Amino acid sequence: MRHINIVDLQRYRQELTEAEKSLATIEKYIRDIKTFMHWLGDDKDITKDRVIQYKEYLKTKYKVSSINSMLVAINRFFQYLGWNECCVKGLKSQQQMFTSESRELKQHEYEKLIETARRKKKEQLALIIETITGTGIRISELVYITAEAVTQGRAEVSCKGKWRQIYLTKELRKRLMKYCRQKEIKAGPVFCSRHKNPLDRSNIWSMMKKLSKEAGVDPGKVFPHNLRHLFARTYYKKHKDIFYLADILGHASVNTTRIYTRTAGANHIRMLEGLKLVI
Structure with a gap:
């Protein structure tokens, strides 16, 4: 049975700090992991199938770049825990040539x-x-x-x-x-x-x-x-x-x-x- 607990999260935060990751990076990783934990709800058992289900859920809520970023965060956490079998692949996408005009500050x-x-x-x-x-x-x-x-x-x-x-x-x-x-x-x-x-x-x-x-x-x-x-x-x-x-x-x-x-x-x-x- 694979379960994430607060102690694991605290130790991982310390691991990221000792690896000299920036504070912004650390906060993002922890936030993305907590988002995954919240999605799990009462069923805390983590399997690859559950992570794939989570990836499908993310597709309904976020852009591809955001989804891949969130998956990187939980994959690296799984690797830290030695749960390599729970890691999933990111989504494939072609790099866009242009930015959205609605986002470009003139x-x-x-x-x-x-x-x-x-x-x-x-x-x-x-x-x-x-x-x-x-x-x-x-x-x-x-x-x-x-x-x-x-x-x-x-x-x-x-x-x-x-x-x-x-x-x-x-x-x-x-x-x-x-x-x-x-x-x-x-x-x-x-x-x-x-x-x-x-x-x-x-x-x-x-x-x-x-x-x-x-x-x-x-x-x-x-x-x-x-x-x-x-x-x-x-x-x-x-x-x-x-x-x-x-x-x-x-x-x-x-x-x-x-x-x-x-x-x-x-x-x-x-x-x-x-x-x-x-x-």
């Missing part, structure tokens, strides 16, 4: 968010949005934007066991230095709560959602990772160097970077029409 929408934040006297939020979009960093890396980094003009960022340098543009650095002077921030992370603790992703996420409504921008487009996508698309459109972009974003594979440089299908249509091949 330049004018980004500018509207910044303008609204400043009009509402939300300078910290405006700078957070500009910093993520202007550097392409992950929200988890925002803690490395310190007063010292602003002074030096660059930050040393660590993610997934790798270090890389993030450079701050002259204008961004100027605005951050002014903010630090106003808030008397002389050392440590620039973006903190009133209690001087670094802001976490949930704080920033909720602030952005509220701002999106105030700015009249679709809330479905306004979240930290979409700002990173905007940086990637803008950079690639101007420089067409996907390998250098991969280094900037901290991607181990260029294939991951390609996902970030997708544009809406409407842009592709315009490019095709520009060829003038249908006479």
Whole structure:
């Protein structure tokens, strides 16, 4: 009989921590495992057939990418427990060439968010949005934007066991230095709560959602990772160097970077029409 208990989950969390997985990754894995446990209900016995049934259930609720991500989480947990016979295959899908236009944050929408934040006297939020979009960093890396980094003009960022340098543009650095002077921030992370603790992703996420409504921008487009996508698309459109972009974003594979440089299908249509091949 295969059963998951809280002790197993606690030990697995510790295992992920010792493997130096990011906090966001750990929380996601644990959340996905708990979702599976909740689905099991009273019938807690885990077999491969039950996991296959769960996969079928996920098909009715989530997109393919989300399903595969959730299956990876429970498969790795099974492997940790030595339950390899319970692992199931992910769903096959062809990588999409284009992003949904309804999800793509446009330049004018980004500018509207910044303008609204400043009009509402939300300078910290405006700078957070500009910093993520202007550097392409992950929200988890925002803690490395310190007063010292602003002074030096660059930050040393660590993610997934790798270090890389993030450079701050002259204008961004100027605005951050002014903010630090106003808030008397002389050392440590620039973006903190009133209690001087670094802001976490949930704080920033909720602030952005509220701002999106105030700015009249679709809330479905306004979240930290979409700002990173905007940086990637803008950079690639101007420089067409996907390998250098991969280094900037901290991607181990260029294939991951390609996902970030997708544009809406409407842009592709315009490019095709520009060829003038249908006479």
